Amino acid sequence: MADNKPELFEPGHRACGGCGPALAARLIMKAAGENTIVVASTGCMEVFSTPYPETAWKTPWIHSLFQNSAAVASGIESSIKMQGRDEKVVVIAGDGATFDIGVLCISGAFERGHDITYICYDNEAYMNTGIQRSGATPYDASTTTSPAGKQSTGNSRPKKDMPAILAAHGSPYVATASVAYPGDLMKKIEKAINTKGPCYVQVHAPCCTGWGFDGSKTMEIGKAAIDSGLWVNFEMEDGAVTKAKKVKRVPVDDYLKAQKRFRHLFKPEPNPEEIAKIQAIADKNAEKYGIDITPK
Template sequence: MKSLLAPGHRGCAGCCDAMAAKFALMGAGEDCIVINPTGCLEVMTTPFPETAWDVPWVHSLFENAAAVGAGVEAALKALGKKENTKVLVMGGDGATLDIGMRSISGAFERGHDLTYVCIDNEAYMNTGVQRSGATPYNASTTTSPSGKVSFGNPRPKKNMPAIMAAHGAPYVATTSIGFPKDMIKKVAKATEIEGPTYIHAHAPCTTGWGFDTSKTVEVAKAAVNTGLWPLYEMEDGEVTKVRKLGKNIKPVEDYLKMQRRFSHLFKMEGGEEEIAKIQAIADKNIEVYGL
C-alpha cells in the first residue's frame, strides 16, 4: 500500500503525528482532500516551500478545521465531484477538544459528509506542552506542573467520542497508533459511511510525555492493555465492537512508569493514592466496555 505521507518531514524521531497521519491516509486512500489545522502535524510536514503530503492539503486556523472541511465538502457537492472524494480533517487534541469544539459541533450538527480524525497526544505539544482538555488526570504539563501543592492536571480527560456520538454521528471509533491495522480499518470504514464520522486516535508523544523515541508504539500498546484507552466502535450512538483484553490486562503502573510526565507519582508523598485513582479510571473502563 502506497504511503501518502512522504518521508523527509521534520517530525521528531518516533513522531506519533507522522504515524497517525500515515495510517489515516492509508485508510482514506488517494482520492481525498486533507484539512489540517495549526499544530505539530502542520508545522513539521509543510515548512515553506516543502510539503510531505501526496494528496491535496489545506491548512486551516487552529479553531476552524471542521468548518473548512464542511466548506470543501459543500464545494465538491456543488461541482458534482463529491461522490468518490473523501474529505478528511486531521487535528490534534487542542484543535479538537478545546479550540475547535464549536466548528466541529456545527459541522456534525449540519450533517456534512466528512471524517474527522483527532490525533490525541494529550497536550498542546507544538507550543510547549501545555495542558489540554485531553490531558489525563495527574499528568504534569507546563501549565499543570507537579509540585508541592499539585500532583499535576487535576481534571479528568474529556470524553470526546461520547460528545460526537451525542451529535448523532453514524460512526464514532477510538483507535491507537500502536495498532496500525485497527486504525487503517476504522478510518476506511468511517470514510465510506455517509455523513459526519469521527475517529479518536491515541498518539503518545515522545517529547511531551518523556520517553525514549524508540518506545512510541510500546507506550501506545501499554495504554490499551491497561484499560486506560479502550478501543471500540459506536454506530448510531451504540457501542457495537470492542477490543477485548481478557486476561492480558496490565496494571496502570506499567504504563505510568514509562513516562516522565507521571514520574512524580512514584516520588511524592501521597503518590500511591493518586496511582490508585488512575487505576480506578482503568477499572471503570474495563467494566463499562466489557474489556
C-alpha cells in the same frame, strides 16, 4: 488494507524520531487513499509536515486557522457536492484543536450532517506550543500549565469524552484507535470514510517529547495504555458501542512509570492514593466497555 497501498505521507518531514502523530498520518493516508482532500488545523503535524515551501502530503491539503478546520471542511464538502465530484473530505487535527479551540466548529459541522471524516490525533496536550494541558490530558499528568509540585499532583481534571460528545450529535460512526495497532487503525479510517455523514475517529498517538519516553518505545507505550485500560479501542454506530478490544488487563503502574509526565507519582516516593485514582479510571473504562478477558 494491503501493504501495496500508495504512501501518501512522504518521509523526510521534521517530526521527532518516534513521533506518534507522524505514524498516524502515514497510516491515515494509506487508508484514505488518493481521492482525498485533507484539511488540517494548526498543530504539531501542520508544522513538521509543511514548512514552506516543503510538504509531506501527496494529496490536496489545506490549512487555515487553529479553530476552524471543521468549518473549512464543511465548505469544501458542500462545494464538491454541488459540483458532482466524489472526493472524500478528511480533517486531521490534534487534541487541542479538537477538544478545546475548535469544538464549536466541529459541533456545527456534525449537527449539519456534513459528509466528512474528522480524525483527531490525540497526543494529550498542546505539544507544538510548549506541552500545555488540553481537554485530552489525562488525570495527574504533569504539563507546563498543570505542573506537579508541592501543591499539585498534575492535571486535576479527567480526560474529556469527545467520542461520546460527537456520538450525541448523531454521528453514524465514532471510533477510537491507536498507532500501536496499525491494521485496526486503518480499518476504522476506511470504515469512517465510507460511511455517509459526519464520522469521528480519535487516534491515540504517543508523544515521546511531551510524555517523556525514548522515541524507540512509541509502540510499546501505545500498547501499554491499552493493556492498562486507560485507553480503549472501540467502535460506536448510531450512538451504541458495537465493538471494543478485549485485553488481559495489567495494573496502571508500569504504563505510568514509563513516562516522565507521571514521574512525580513514584518519586521521591510512591503516591498510592493518586495511583489508585488512576487505577479507578482504568477500572471504570473496563466496566463501561466490557474489555476484560474473562478467564476460562
